[in-house]
Amino acid sequence: MRLRVEFTTEPFDLDEAPAHAVVAREIVTGAGLDAVDVGPFGNTAEGDADRVLGAVEALLRKSLAAGATRVSLQVNVIGDGRRDGAPEGEGDAT
Template sequence: MRLRAEFTTEPFHGEGAPPPHATETMKVLEKAGLVCDFGPLGTSVSGTEAALLPALQEVLAAAFAHGASRVTLQVERDDD
């Protein structure tokens, strides 16, 4: 099954470079071989269940390890 996830890490920083709790999550996804769409208000990624679910666990760990106070995550089927 294919899945699509969208997540946002907080606290949100408006101007300047994205904070480590956001950029480190992108590195986790890339290391897992997943292509993500990184944006100022969140990140989206899709992939197989087998690839994405373990990567999301690492995303959460990386976000909190690098200063996130909250991570909002949505996951849905992407069987188009």
């Protein structure tokens, strides 16, 4: 299964990246995820479920420890190995 995570950490500081934002960026860029995009107003990354979920756990723990007062995130399934939305067991990729 492939997942996409979108997240932000707060509080925002447009003058200088706060420690929690730096920590979050280091986690997603170092987690071996695909299509990582980090920015001041939102971040996204994609990858297999185990890597994304591991990165999300580390992101929550470490960014909160670094001073984040809020972490907003969304996780979406973007692929599961099946083709054309076929029910499980039908159309499985080989």
